[in-house]
Amino acid sequence: MRISIVGITGYSGMELLRILLQHPQAEVVSLHASQDMEAPASELYPHLKGICDLKIEAFDSQEIMRRADLVFFATSSGVAKDLSKDFVEAGFPVIDLSGDHRLPGNIYKKCYQKEPAEDYVQKAFIYGLSEFTDVRGERFIANPGCYATATELALIPLLKARAIELDFIIVDAKSGLTGAGKNPAASSHFVHVHDNYVTYKLNQHQHIPEIVQQLQRFDKRLQQIQFSTSLIPLNRGIVATVYSKLKEPLTREELAAIYQDCYQDKPFVRIQAALPNLHQVVGTNYTDIGFDYNPVTNILTVVAVLDNLIKGAAGQAVQNMNLMLGFPETDGLLSQPSYV
Numbered sequence: 001m002r003i004s005i006v007g008i009t010g011y012s013g014m015e016l017l018r019i020l021l022q023h024p025q026a027e028v029v030s031l032h033a034s035q036d037m038e039a040p041a042s043e044l045y046p047h048l049k050g051i052c053d054l055k056i057e058a059f060d061s062q063e064i065m066r067r068a069d070l071v072f073f074a075t076s077s078g079v080a081k082d083l084s085k086d087f088v089e090a091g092f093p094v095i096d097l098s099g100d101h102r103l104p105g106n107i108y109k110k111c112y113q114k115e116p117a118e119d120y121v122q123k124a125f126i127y128g129l130s131e132f133t134d135v136r137g138e139r140f141i142a143n144p145g146c147y148a149t150a151t152e153l154a155l156i157p158l159l160k161a162r163a164i165e166l167d168f169i170i171v172d173a174k175s176g177l178t179g180a181g182k183n184p185a186a187s188s189h190f191v192h193v194h195d196n197y198v199t200y201k202l203n204q205h206q207h208i209p210e211i212v213q214q215l216q217r218f219d220k221r222l223q224q225i226q227f228s229t230s231l232i233p234l235n236r237g238i239v240a241t242v243y244s245k246l247k248e249p250l251t252r253e254e255l256a257a258i259y260q261d262c263y264q265d266k267p268f269v270r271i272q273a274a275l276p277n278l279h280q281v282v283g284t285n286y287t288d289i290g291f292d293y294n295p296v297t298n299i300l301t302v303v304a305v306l307d308n309l310i311k312g313a314a315g316q317a318v319q320n321m322n323l324m325l326g327f328p329e330t331d332g333l334l335s336q337p338s339y340v
Helices: 011-021 061-067 085-090 105-112 119-124 146-160 207-215 252-263 310-325
Strands: 002-006 027-033 055-058 070-073 094-096 140-142 164-175 198-200 226-231 238-246 269-271 287-294 299-306
Touching: 002 011, 002 061, 011 027, 011 310, 027 061, 061 085, 070 310, 085 119, 094 310, 105 119, 105 207, 140 310, 146 164, 146 207, 146 238, 146 252, 146 287, 146 299, 146 310, 207 226, 252 269, 252 287, 299 310
Parallel strands: 002 027, 002 070, 027 055, 070 094, 094 140, 164 226, 269 287
Antiparallel strands: 164 238, 198 226, 238 299, 287 299
């Protein structure tokens, strides 16, 4: 499978390249940025010397379709919605890691403050939460967001089991700094972030409608969730702590069964006996989930952890490619965590 990557200079694009170079059935044939850099990737990124010497080229949809079989977009929001048009019209497979094709146009415009993709382009894409979406044979996949992936994987089993009250779902999510993207900003400056804890976009994060939209697939009565996001002084990783009220008390064994029933055949979701931590998942495509129930308050706390650049972006994109094309789901993705 010949692959092109658009948006190679960002964190997700570089992670996507790293994964695909190890994939037994993928060959990366071209790398693209917003402008022709006229230099090999290994010259701009010395860690790639002797590993990948492809030149970073300007975007050209026709040239990509001539040389590749599938294209990944790892671009900032507002880019892929326009650049994907030629591929949709040609029926050429696209996996988009940005948020450009996850939401209906009117909601996208409100959340991202950008004009949406044309309606026929948007409707061509399917939202690819790998554990719950059948993408076999699909040609256009909108990869989920990082916060959204952690939150949805934590909550969907409970919604399917009709185990929780829908009017009390609180999510406190924290991300390492790579989740803010590569472009420098005052909010991501070392002095601001180091030795600090910063809550941002409270009740306004663009992943909120994405999360609600997907949770409603499993219980249409759900109206909204309370969702907060914070930056923590780490390079990578997401911790989503989810609080909900049970409809009736359940034993630990019953709660574990709810999650095991959902994920028993899902290779990248692991249910842990104790609350998980980031060291268990950083550098991998795994999502680890743990929980604890307080019978005094009737509050169930669920903690989901993942690597925002892998399971929250590039890894899930490759997982979706595997499922789309009928490859083994784990191809290229069975790395072990960098525990220390």
